[in-house]
Amino acid sequence: MTDVAVIGAGLTEVGCDSVVAALGFVANPGPLLGWGFDVTDRKIVVDTAMRTSRPGVFAAGDVCSCPGRVPLIAVGFGEAATAVNHAAVHLDPTVSTFPGHSTDALVAEAGLLI
Secondary structure, three states: OOEEEEOOOEEEEOOOOOOOOOOOOOOOOHHHHHOOOOEEOOEEEOOOOOEOOOOOOEOOOOOEEOOOOOOOHHHHHHHHHHHHHHHHHHHOOOOOOOOOOOOHHHHHHHOOOO
């Protein structure tokens, strides 16, 4: 992985061993099953922050499982955002899990109060 944009901070290089982005209609963890994650019914077990049993590794979408999870595409997109925001805090504990709204900078730039 090369550069990650951080709002207001320019570009920051973040090293990692792997980033796996997989889109599809059927969850198939394939080789991920051999990476040492806790697995139930061929799904990677995560908590509500999308953390796996391996420190610093996050998962989202139909490849993972947690209590109460509803297998919908929209849920997977929300889980991806949750995983990314918690991964950001894992990398830099000073940041917030809530990155703000995309319009926050525009509102501030215009000098508007909402």
